[in-house]
Amino acid sequence: MATIKEELTEVISQTMIPEVESYIEELHELLQEGKATDDDMSAIKEMESFLVELENILLAIKEDKISDEQAQEVHENIMQLLQESEKAQV
Template identity: 65%
Template sequence: MSDIKEKLKTVVQETMIPEVEEYLEDLFKLLEENKSTPDDMDAIKEMESFLVELENILLVIQEDKMSDKEYQEVYDKIMDLIHESEEEEEEEA
């Protein structure tokens, strides 16, 4: 497996999917406690869809359906998302 495919697989499996699942758990807790807002409901739908996209990325890697250039583009977009999220967390602190 090429280096970029391995890096993409690692970041999706070890960072993105666990973070999305954790966020979804928090949203579902709000829902169970009847504390959710319409925005929370929208976020649940978006995060579930995003989770499916991440799982599809892993499937594409497994089946080797893209070029290394395409894997690099996806990896770069994911890293941008991670950096944006980190910056937002810093601003909130």
Template identity: 55%
Template sequence: MSNIKNELKEVVEVTMLPEVEAYLEDLLKLLENNEATEDDIEAIKEMESFMVELQNIVESINTNQINDTQASEVYDKIMTLIDEHKEH
């Protein structure tokens, strides 16, 4: 497996998935306590979809269905998301 694929897989598994799961858990607690707003409910749907996308990225790497160029593009997008999140 190439270096960029390893880096992408690591950032997804170590950083992105745990962050999304934690945020989703917080949102689901709001829903369970009947404290969720419409925005929270929409965020739950978006985070669930995003988590599936992240899992699909890992699966694509594991099954070699993504090339280095694609992996690099996805990695760059994810790093941009992480940088934007740090700024807020």
């Protein structure tokens, strides 16, 4: 059975980071085309910051600087975000 840290690492590296990077790329395309709104500009900054946070979580797991309880809490928050995202797409 996978540990919560392994599950968290998997969901961040295989789901969250690719989705965030894809969204940032879409926003940068709007920016290059001159179609980006102020909201898009804010979203770029927020998503880039979120990406750094995700990478920091992975580093904290790798360096064993996060407890199982913290990992569980982060995992639950990410799963909730993913569920909300799925509902919004329906």
